[in-house]
Amino acid sequence: MTATIVGAGFAGLRSAMLLNRAGWSVRVVEARSRIGGRAWTERFGTGEEYESGAEWIDADHYRVLRLLEEFGLTPAVEDLGPRRFSYLGETIGEDEWPGFPTIEDQFFDGLSNAPTVRTLQDYVAKFPLSPRDRWRLTTELMSDEGDSLDRIGFAEWRKTVALYEAREGGEVSAWRFPGGVTRILEAMAATLPQPPETRVTVRRIDADGTVTTDEDTWQSDAVIVTPPPAVLASIELPVAMPALPMSRTVKLAIRYERAWWHPAGGRLQTDGPATQLWPAAGGIPVLIAYLYGDDAEATVQAEDPGARVREGIESRLPESRGLWIEAKLIDWIHDPFALGGFSLRPPDLEFRLLPPAGRIHWAGEWTADWFGFVEGALESAERVTAEIAARTA
Numbered sequence: 599m600t601a602t603i604v605g606a607g608f609a610g611l612r613s614a615m616l617l618n619r620a621g622w623s624v625r626v627v628e629a630r631s632r633i634g635g636r637a638w639t640e641r642f643g644t645g646e647e648y649e650s651g652a653e654w655i656d657a658d659h660y661r662v663l664r665l666l667e668e669f670g671l672t673p674a675v676e677d678l679g680p681r682r683f684s685y686l687g688e689t690i691g692e693d694e695w696p697g698f699p700t701i702e703d704q705f706f707d708g709l710s711n712a713p714t715v716r717t718l719q720d721y722v723a724k725f726p727l728s729p730r731d732r733w734r735l736t737t738e739l740m741s742d743e744g745d746s747l748d749r750i751g752f753a754e755w756r757k758t759v760a761l762y763e764a765r766e767g768g769e770v771s772a773w774r775f776p777g778g779v780t781r782i783l784e785a786m787a788a789t790l791p792q793p794p795e796t797r798v799t800v801r802r803i804d805a806d807g808t809v810t811t812d813e814d815t816w817q818s819d820a821v822i823v824t825p826p827p828a829v830l831a832s833i834e835l836p837v838a839m840p841a842l843p844m845s846r847t848v849k850l851a852i853r854y855e856r857a858w859w860h861p862a863g864g865r866l867q868t869d870g871p872a873t874q875l876w877p878a879a880g881g882i883p884v885l886i887a888y889l890y891g892d893d894a895e896a897t898v899q900a901e902d903p904g905a906r907v908r909e910g911i912e913s914r915l916p917e918s919r920g921l922w923i924e925a926k927l928i929d930w931i932h933d934p935f936a937l938g939g940f941s942l943r944p945p946d947l948e949f950r951l952l953p954p955a956g957r958i959h960w961a962g963e964w965t966a967d968w969f970g971f972v973e974g975a976l977e978s979a980e981r982v983t984a985e986i987a988a989r990t991a
């Protein structure tokens with residue numbers, strides 16, 4: 599039996615591994631010049647490495663942990679120190695905000711009998727909070743969702759919270775990929791008898807398993823399609839895709855002369871254009887600015903995105919002044935093969951997994967319960983390969 603897999607991100611590579619193990623002949627085609635999709639380790643000209651996309655593994659992302667184990671890898675732990683918040687010119691340590699854990703508990707506890715509202719923003723607005731507490735709650739939720747809360751449908755968001763509540767004391771962002779995410783992606787690709795074919799953009803897929811690129815047409819017993827729906831709009835398909843938007847999430851990697859955030863720690867959340875900051879792995883003087891929502895949009899559209907973020911950091915954290923060397927913007931919003939950070943479940947949409955269209959099967963983080971995560975991409979690979987096995991049995 600033959601399968602074509604469209605996209606060599608985590609979902610595509612894991613699907614290929616699983617089908618290959620089940621005895622299928624697998625062809626992976628990838629539009630970019632590299633594998634990895636929304637996960638790849640990049641480096642500055644001077645050699646310092648940083649993650650351009652996926653970076654963190656939550657403690658209960660068991661599929662990711664099992665995958666690392668398969669390759670003899672142990673997730674990397676780093677104590678980044680407590681978080682600090684910069685709000686209206688004041689820098690506040692996590693421990694100096696004692697009432698906040700109670701506010702968060704009340705917020706999530708209230709969900710069990712929450713009124714039906716349209717967006718996550720509407721739900722937050724119902725809570726009587728001081729402006730400072732409201733800012734922190736909003737910015738933390740936005741960080742999780744990767745976008746403004748008025749773009750997040752409340753009903754679907756509530757379902758994801760149920761998933762988090764089921765975690766066994768799991769910690770968010772507990773680990774990073776050891777040695778960088780590229781290492782695991784390359785290890786996955788190396789298990790395949792035929793390496794993924796890069797720079798091959800699929801233009802059309804038919805229900806009978808025919809795949810068409812600019813140069814070639816071939817037929818397979820199964821086709822697994824992994825890019826997100828927004829990207830699939832540019833492929834001719836026999837069915838309509840769900841209207842799932844992508845988060846406005848980008849990163850700016852900043853190289854400094856020295857790690858000025860020591861010893862206070864580099865985990866910062868600000869009310870400026872550098873919404874969230876954390877140090878890159880390995881104690882190097884590189885800080886990642888993680889931007890989402892309107893800040894991300896305004897930054898990628900700025901004439902000089904680096905200067906915008908730099909001003910935002912230096913005005914709030916004067917200790918950083920004079921140490922900036924260079925910055926690299928990773929603009930996922932305008933990346934034609936991603937069109938954003940990760941899939942969102944918008945207001946007024948009840949997500950339903952698309953059934954296979956003939957020989958075409960859908961995978962990718964957007965199809966999973968753990969959508970938005972590498973864990974979701976791996977979950978989708980397990981689901982889709984079982985789906986194919988059942989259809990072809």
Ligand SMILES: Cc1cc2nc3c(=O)[nH]c(=O)nc-3n(C[C@H](O)[C@H](O)[C@H](O)COP(=O)(O)OP(=O)(O)OC[C@H]3O[C@@H](n4cnc5c(N)ncnc54)[C@H](O)[C@@H]3O)c2cc1C
Pocket residue numbers: 604605606607608609610627628629630633634635636637650651652653654655798799800801824825826829833847848849930935936938939940961962963964969970971972973974975
């Ligand atoms: C800034 C950022 C930070 C993130 N942080 C985290 C994190 O800390 N932890 C976490 O778990 N997740 C994180 N994520 C999410 C994570 O990166 C994704 O959920 C995961 O990588 C998605 O994998 P995928 O295989 O489903 O999709 P993708 O990686 O997007 O793979 C789809 C592939 O299809 C290819 N493709 C598209 N169109 C075509 C075509 N026409 N023909 C052929 N190939 C095509 C694409 O190039 C791509 O390689 C982050 C994402 C971003 C952008």
